[in-house]
Amino acid sequence: MDSGEDLRPEEIVPLSQRPEWSDVVPVPQDDGPNPVVPIAYKPEFEETMNYFRAIYLSDERSPRALQLTHLAILVNPGNYTVWHFRRLVLEALNTDLYEELDYVEGIAKKNTKNYQIWHHRRWIAKKLGTDATAKELQFTKKILSLDAKNYNAWSHRQWVLQALGGWEDELDFCGQLLKDDVFNNSAWNQRYFVITRSPLLGGLKVVRESEVKYTVEAILANPENESPWRYLRGLYKGDTQSWINDHLVSFVCLKVLNVKTNHVFALSMLLDLLRHGFQANQEFRDAVDALWISNSEPLETDLAKAVCSVLESLDPMRVNYWTSRKSKLPVSA
Amino acid sequence: MGELAVDNHVEYILSVRKRKDSFESLVMEHLTMSGAYWGLTCIDLLGKLDVVDSEEVTEWIMQCQHESGGFAGNIGHDPHVLYTLSAVQVLALLNKLNVLDIDKVSNYVVGLQNEDGSFSGDMWGEIDTRFSYVAICCLSLLHRLDKINVEKAVNYILSCKNVDGGFGCSPGGESHAGQIFCSLAALAITGSLHLVDKDLLGWWLCERQVKSGGLNGRPEKLPDVCYSWWVLSSLTMIDRVHWINKEKLVKFILNCQDKENGGISDRPDDAVDVFHTFFGIAGLALLEYPGLKAVDPAYAMPVDVLNRIFFGK
Numbered sequence: 308m309d310s311g312e313d314l315r316p317e318e319i320v321p322l323s324q325r326p327e328w329s330d331v332v333p334v335p336q337d338d339g340p341n342p343v344v345p346i347a348y349k350p351e352f353e354e355t356m357n358y359f360r361a362i363y364l365s366d367e368r369s370p371r372a373l374q375l376t377h378l379a380i381l382v383n384p385g386n387y388t389v390w391h392f393r394r395l396v397l398e399a400l401n402t403d404l405y406e407e408l409d410y411v412e413g414i415a416k417k418n419t420k421n422y423q424i425w426h427h428r429r430w431i432a433k434k435l436g437t438d439a440t441a442k443e444l445q446f447t448k449k450i451l452s453l454d455a456k457n458y459n460a461w462s463h464r465q466w467v468l469q470a471l472g473g474w475e476d477e478l479d480f481c482g483q484l485l486k487d488d489v490f491n492n493s494a495w496n497q498r499y500f501v502i503t504r505s506p507l508l509g510g511l512k513v514v515r516e517s518e519v520k521y522t523v524e525a526i527l528a529n530p531e532n533e534s535p536w537r538y539l540r541g542l543y544k545g546d547t548q549s550w551i552n553d554h555l556v557s558f559v560c561l562k563v564l565n566v567k568t569n570h571v572f573a574l575s576m577l578l579d580l581l582r583h584g585f586q587a588n589q590e591f592r593d594a595v596d597a598l599w600i601s602n603s604e605p606l607e608t609d610l611a612k613a614v615c616s617v618l619e620s621l622d623p624m625r626v627n628y629w630t631s632r633k634s635k636l637p638v639s640a
Numbered sequence: 641m642g643e644l645a646v647d648n649h650v651e652y653i654l655s656v657r658k659r660k661d662s663f664e665s666l667v668m669e670h671l672t673m674s675g676a677y678w679g680l681t682c683i684d685l686l687g688k689l690d691v692v693d694s695e696e697v698t699e700w701i702m703q704c705q706h707e708s709g710g711f712a713g714n715i716g717h718d719p720h721v722l723y724t725l726s727a728v729q730v731l732a733l734l735n736k737l738n739v740l741d742i743d744k745v746s747n748y749v750v751g752l753q754n755e756d757g758s759f760s761g762d763m764w765g766e767i768d769t770r771f772s773y774v775a776i777c778c779l780s781l782l783h784r785l786d787k788i789n790v791e792k793a794v795n796y797i798l799s800c801k802n803v804d805g806g807f808g809c810s811p812g813g814e815s816h817a818g819q820i821f822c823s824l825a826a827l828a829i830t831g832s833l834h835l836v837d838k839d840l841l842g843w844w845l846c847e848r849q850v851k852s853g854g855l856n857g858r859p860e861k862l863p864d865v866c867y868s869w870w871v872l873s874s875l876t877m878i879d880r881v882h883w884i885n886k887e888k889l890v891k892f893i894l895n896c897q898d899k900e901n902g903g904i905s906d907r908p909d910d911a912v913d914v915f916h917t918f919f920g921i922a923g924l925a926l927l928e929y930p931g932l933k934a935v936d937p938a939y940a941m942p943v944d945v946l947n948r949i950f951f952g953k
Binding site for chain 2: 336360385386388391394422426430458461462466490491493496497499500504533541544575623624625627631635
C-alpha cells in the first residue's frame with residue numbers, strides 16, 4: 308500500500324488505461340432516471356468511483372481491490388462505504404494490521420476530523436488488542452499535538468484507555484498539555500476522566516487534596532479561565548459539604564475578588580457557595596462591596612443578592628441569567 | 641449586515657449541486673441525504689418549499705433504501721441511521737411519509753439499540769449519543785418509540801452527563817454543544833427533561849456566547865453559526881433562551897451571509913455551505929426572525945410539519 312500513499316489520483320495512470328483493470332467494466336453512478344439536480348463530478352473522481360462500484364458489486368476481495376479502496380479514499384476520505392469495503396478486503400486477505408495502522412496515520416493527518424477514519428482505526432485496534440495500546444496512545448498524542456482539542460482524537464484515546472489500558476502516564480500527559488495551554492478545556496476534561504476512572508489512582512477522594520492545590524494555582528494564574536473553576540467544583544462531586552468547608556475553595560474566591568479583575572467566575576462560585584450554606588465573613592462582604600461601581604444605588608445587604616447585582620453589571624451579555632439567579636435566592640431574613 | 645437575503649439563499653441551495661468543480665458537491669456525494677434535509681428544511685423555513693418537485697425527490701429517496709429498511713446517503717451506498725433520519729425528515733417535510741413501509745424502517749432503527757441502551761450508527765457498531773438522538777427522533781416521527789427500551793436509552797444518555805452540566809459523545813467525553821443538543825433533544829422527545837439540572841447546564845450554554853455575539857461549542861473555541869442552532873435549541877428546550885443576548889446573535893448570523901450569491905458561512909467572510917446555511921436560518925427561525933416559519937428545537941423541523949404528524953392537522 309505504501310507505493311500509492313502519496314500519489315494524487317490525477318498523477319497516476321487512469322484506471323481505464325491500465326492492463327490489470329482491463330477486465331473490469333466500470334459502473335457509473337445511478338442518480339436515478341430523473342436526477343433531482345445532476346451532480347457535476349470531477350472526471351478522476353468519477354472514474355475511480357465507477358471502478359470502485361464495479362468491484363464492490365462483484366464483491367471482489369483482492370489486492371487490487373485494496374489498492375482501489377485507497378484511490379477512492381484519496382478522492383473522498385469521508386466515504387463510509389469505501390472504508391467498510393476496505394475492512395472486508397483486509398479481513399479476506401489477512402493483511403498485516405500494523406501496516407494498516409501506518410496507512411491510516413498517513414490519511415488521518417490530512418483529515419483529522421473525519422469520523423470514518425477514527426472508526427476504522429478503532430476497528431484495527433480492537434483486533435490487535437493490548438498490543439496496540441502504546442501505538443494508539445502515541446498516535447492520538449501526535450494528532451493532539453496538531454490540534455489539542457480534536458474531539459475524535461480525545462474520544463479514541465478515552466476508548467483506548469478503557470478498552471486496552473495504558474493509564475500509567477495519562478495524568479502527566481494531561482499536565483503537559485495544560486502546561487502548553489491551560490485554557491484547553493479538553494485537557495481539563497481528560498484530567499477529570501483520569502482521576503475519576505483510572506484504576507491506578509484510587510478515586511476522587513484520594514486525589515482531591517493534590518488536585519485542589521493544582522487547580523487553585525491554575526485559577527490564580529488565570530482567573531478568567533472557565534475550565535479550572537468547573538474542574539474545582541467537579542472535585543467535590545457528590546460531596547457538597549466538603550466543598551463548602553474546604554478553606555482553599557473560599558480562599559481562591561476571595562483572593563481573585565481582591566485582585567479586582569477577571570472575577571466573574573469567582574463571584575459565581577461564591578454565589579454557589581452561599582446558596583449551599585457557606586457562612587461568609589466580613590472580608591467577603593468588603594471584597595464584593597469594593598467591586599460595586601454604581602454610586603447611585605447601595606448594594607443589597609444580603610450578600611448573595613449583592614453578588615448577583617455585581618454580576619449583572621459586570622456581565623451584561625448574561626444579565627438575564629444573573630437576574631434569574633437573584634430571583635431564585637431565598638428571601639433573606 | 642442588513643436583512644436576511646431570502647431569495648438569494650433559496651437560489652444558492654438549489655444551485656449547489658449544479659455547480660461544476662464544487663469541492664462541496666464532491667465531498668458531499670455520500671451524504672447527499674443529509675444535504676437534502678438541510679437544504680429542503682431551510683427552503684421550507686424560508687416559505688419556498690413549493691419550488692421543489694416533491695415527486696422527484698421522493699423517487700430518489702426511495703432508491704436509497706436498502707433491504708434492511710435503512711437508508712443510504714445516496715443511491716448505491718450503505719445504509720446508516722443518520723441518513724435514515726434525514727430520509728424520514730425529508731419525506732415528512734414533503735408530506736410523503738405514506739410511501740414508507742413504516743415497520744421496515746423502524747425495525748432497522750430498533751435493531752441498532754445495544755444492551756446498555758446506547759445506539760450504534762450502523763452494522764459496524766460505532767456508538768455515540770448522536771445516534772441515540774437520531775434513532776429516537778426517527779422512531780418518534782414514525783410513531784414507533786414503543787419498540788425500543790426507552791428507559792435504557794435515557795439512562796445511557798444520562799451516563800454521558802458531565803459535572804459542568806453538559807453531555808459528551810460517550811461516558812467521560814468532553815461536553816460539546818452538538819452533543820448537548822442531541823442529548824437534550826432525545827430527552828425532550830422521550831419526556832425526560834426533568835432529569836437535567838437546567839440551571840447548571842443553562843449557565844454553561846449561555847457562557848458560550850462571545851463578545852461578537854456568536855456562540856462557540858466549547859470553552860475557548862471560536863464562534864460558529866452552527867452552534868447558534870445547537871446552543872440556542874438546547875437553551876430553548878430547557879426554557880432558558882433569554883439567558884443569552886438574542887439581538888447580538890441575530891446580528892452575528894446575518895453578518896455571516898453572502899448577500900450577493902446567497903448562503904451562510906461559519907463565521908463572517910468565510911466560504912458558505914449548505915450545512916451552515918441551514919443552521920443559520922434555523923437559528924434565526926428559533927429567534928423568531930420575521931418572515932420565517934416556526935421551527936421545533938428538538939426535531940429541527942418546521943412546527944407545522946410536526947403538527948401534521950402528531951396532531952393530524
